[in-house]
Amino acid sequence: MQTNLFRRLGLCLVLLLTAFPLEAQSRPERPRIVVGMVVDQMCWDYLYRYNDRFGEGGFRRLLGEGFNCHNARINYLPAVTAIGHATVYTGSVPSIHGIAGNNFRINGQPVYCTQDNSVQTVGADNGRSGQMSPRNMLATTITDELRIATNFRTKVVGVALKDRGSILPAGHSAHAAYWFDDASGNFISSTYYMSELPRWARRFNEQRRAERLLRDGWRTLYPISTYLESTADDTPFESPWTKDGKPTLPLDTKALAQDRGIGVIRTTPMGNTLTLEMARAAIEGEKLGMTRGHTDFLAVSLSSTDYIGHRYGTFAIETEDTYLRLDKELADFFSYLDRTYGRDGYLFFITADHAAGHNITFLKHHRLPGRSFKASTVVKQLDSLAREFLDVDSSIVKGVSNYQLVLDEGKLSRLKAKERRELIDLLCEHLVAVPGVAYAVPSERVNEYALPEELRMRVINGYNRHRSGQIFIILHPGWALNSSENPRGTDHSVWSPYDTHIPLIFMGHGVKPGHLYREVYMTDIAPTLAFMLSTQLPSGCIGKPITELIQY
Numbered sequence: 001m002q003t004n005l006f007r008r009l010g011l012c013l014v015l016l017l018t019a020f021p022l023e024a025q026s027r028p029e030r031p032r033i034v035v036g037m038v039v040d041q042m043c044w045d046y047l048y049r050y051n052d053r054f055g056e057g058g059f060r061r062l063l064g065e066g067f068n069c070h071n072a073r074i075n076y077l078p079a080v081t082a083i084g085h086a087t088v089y090t091g092s093v094p095s096i097h098g099i100a101g102n103n104f105r106i107n108g109q110p111v112y113c114t115q116d117n118s119v120q121t122v123g124a125d126n127g128r129s130g131q132m133s134p135r136n137m138l139a140t141t142i143t144d145e146l147r148i149a150t151n152f153r154t155k156v157v158g159v160a161l162k163d164r165g166s167i168l169p170a171g172h173s174a175h176a177a178y179w180f181d182d183a184s185g186n187f188i189s190s191t192y193y194m195s196e197l198p199r200w201a202r203r204f205n206e207q208r209r210a211e212r213l214l215r216d217g218w219r220t221l222y223p224i225s226t227y228l229e230s231t232a233d234d235t236p237f238e239s240p241w242t243k244d245g246k247p248t249l250p251l252d253t254k255a256l257a258q259d260r261g262i263g264v265i266r267t268t269p270m271g272n273t274l275t276l277e278m279a280r281a282a283i284e285g286e287k288l289g290m291t292r293g294h295t296d297f298l299a300v301s302l303s304s305t306d307y308i309g310h311r312y313g314t315f316a317i318e319t320e321d322t323y324l325r326l327d328k329e330l331a332d333f334f335s336y337l338d339r340t341y342g343r344d345g346y347l348f349f350i351t352a353d354h355a356a357g358h359n360i361t362f363l364k365h366h367r368l369p370g371r372s373f374k375a376s377t378v379v380k381q382l383d384s385l386a387r388e389f390l391d392v393d394s395s396i397v398k399g400v401s402n403y404q405l406v407l408d409e410g411k412l413s414r415l416k417a418k419e420r421r422e423l424i425d426l427l428c429e430h431l432v433a434v435p436g437v438a439y440a441v442p443s444e445r446v447n448e449y450a451l452p453e454e455l456r457m458r459v460i461n462g463y464n465r466h467r468s469g470q471i472f473i474i475l476h477p478g479w480a481l482n483s484s485e486n487p488r489g490t491d492h493s494v495w496s497p498y499d500t501h502i503p504l505i506f507m508g509h510g511v512k513p514g515h516l517y518r519e520v521y522m523t524d525i526a527p528t529l530a531f532m533l534s535t536q537l538p539s540g541c542i543g544k545p546i547t548e549l550i551q552y
Helices: 002-019 022-026 059-065 081-090 142-149 163-170 197-208 209-214 253-260 262-267 270-286 303-310 319-342 360-365 377-388 417-431 453-461 521-535 548-551
Strands: 033-039 067-069 105-106 109-112 156-162 178-183 186-188 295-302 346-351 395-400 403-405 437-442 471-475 505-509 513-516
Touching: 033 081, 033 163, 033 319, 059 319, 059 417, 059 505, 067 548, 081 142, 081 163, 081 521, 105 142, 105 395, 142 156, 142 295, 142 521, 156 163, 156 270, 163 178, 163 295, 178 262, 178 270, 186 197, 197 270, 209 253, 253 262, 262 270, 262 303, 270 295, 270 303, 270 319, 303 319, 319 346, 346 521, 377 395, 377 403, 377 417, 403 417, 417 437, 417 471, 453 471, 513 548, 521 548
Parallel strands: 033 295, 033 346, 067 513, 156 178, 156 295
Antiparallel strands: 067 505, 105 109, 178 186, 346 505, 395 403, 403 471, 437 471
16 A cells, blocks of 8 residues: 555656656746846936826836836945946946946056957947957946856847947946947947957948938927926027037037037937937847847947936926937837737836936026036145145145045055045045035045945945045035036036936836835846846845845
């Protein structure tokens, strides 16, 4: 009887294994493709300021079908493009991943974030525009970890107008990254990835889409009188293209390109169109998400929103028109993804690398707090003070970069610890007496200073010992580094919510509609994706998965 019982149990086990193979049970269920989208300089409130004019298939679809993290924040300083893209994909911060700004210093020498003089341009005549790679980034990305988890069978491709918007998200082991070259009008790459552009990319470049998109000019999508969420079209808050010109629409982009080069497409909505067309070409050319059992990753960054914001500001008709056009572009893009993969076949997320402050002149006009902080005058005063303290003739203070005072580390290294400390404290004392400065804190001794915890955390996360300045300068809300008392356009970089409150919405495979109002950080995006994709966390990750999304 006992023998018969064992036989029956064995038969049941065989039937169970046949119905539910162990291999199938243990293999993670991943989407066919992940599409990550960073909208450069997108303020969180744009989702709602322009919502009445959005259609049903773009931003409104995201808000209706997606999991919306309403309170996503940046948790480091400064809030700039390169750091934002690196942080989204590494789940880390400048202190660890090493991308300390768009530009920073390594061993005292100025470096651009993706600069790599050991590689050459691919896709255009040789030049610096293609001498780029992710080598300055010190941690892996979620895209790297997906590659590792699939034994490098997964394809990862980055696409953006900006090199840093493509290269840093795609990671170290990417199949390819493509960015726009102003001189040739081509999407290019570097020998870090390939020796020549693939045939599909060459065919795309041969279409000369940038020239064709600029041919018809930039006119408002709707009658200009209906743009009620914006200031008048001609204000001192916006920057015209010529000294005597006006920052108004319509804009003759064809003539502008003939005068200034094809790169003007960056500062028009057509730059987003071009990027999304290239993204589709990459999907089809590389057959992303088409290989059964593999999950590919397309990292897209829309750079034009940043260029437009810098020139026109946060309340310009040009900015509103850009987002109304982007809404339609997203609707078309989602329909394309639906047709290609099915609604549950892809995982999509959208966020921003940073947001933006309001124009200083705009703030003055509306009696809101905020003014310009002129660094050049302050630097001269501080350098004179430092030279007098050290009794030397040569310069000590190199300047202000990334809202940090940068000193000559070579000269500082010769000082005794006490002298170094006294000098930096002296400079901090002088800085906090300057109008507009709320705090000036030594980068290595933040905990000794009376700072709100939210600011302390951002300074610590943003400080990389080998790549950052020696003193962090934190201005009062509304204040910004400017050379003019009445600057035009806008900028970003500070800790305030207008620069650091960003959209974050997930949609598609494994995502149910939902809303989350607790604070989450930009560093939480990569670990959330890691758990959704069943990969290891990126090597420098300090973020936490958004469990409400995963468990929803």
